[in-house]
Amino acid sequence: MMRVGTLGLALMLALAVSPAWAQAPATEEKKEEKPKTFWDENKLFAYIENSATFNLTGSGRGGVNELRLYDYHEGYTFNVAEFSIKKDPSEKYPFGYGLVVTAGIDSQKNHSFGIFRDEQDAFPFRNTEKFDLQEAYVSGTLPLGSGLTLKGGKFVTVHGYEVIESPNNLNFSRGYLFTLAVPLTHTGGLASYTFTVGSP
Secondary structure, three states: HHHHHHHHHHHHHHHHHHHHHHOOOOOOOOOOOOOOOOOHHEEEEEEEEEEEOOOOOOOOHHHHOOOOOOOOEEEEEEEEEEEEEOOOOOOOOEEEEEEEEEEHHHHHHHHOOOEOOOOOOOOHHOOOOOOEEEEEEEEEOOOOOOOOEEEEEEEEEOOOOOOOHHHHHHOOOOOHHHHHHHEEEEEEEEEEOOOOOOOO
């Protein structure tokens, strides 16, 4: 009898006290978020990639992996070193830009006509420069509705699932559709508009 009474009293005290523990003191206030500076809105990204590929059943002609793009050569390859800086348009700073520079064997395959490659370069991965200006663009948002964003310059395609940067892919190698079905980059202009805006 005594044990049940003590247990019941302890349980009642715990229930009476626990809501007070869960509440934050009334004197504490939420810390206000510091507004982003111009530099805070910039995104930096860099990586270095090396690889070695070997074929257990032999490779295609001349020790290459036919119909592959970046994992083309069998053996060791210094694939790429990349540095990028990007800034998206924001409410405070309604302009943006992007600059991505790369160097390495993979860079030869990303050239656009007129940028380290001309129309006579049938096999750009054999005789063009081993560095590339992968992206160089400016962008801005016009105050039309929820905002019309315009981008101009050279930028990577918005098509497809796989991307040029290996760290951003699920697998090291890319599918044949990445090589044969979509462009890697575009040079020109892009307009984008969001028709629905989520609640804050």
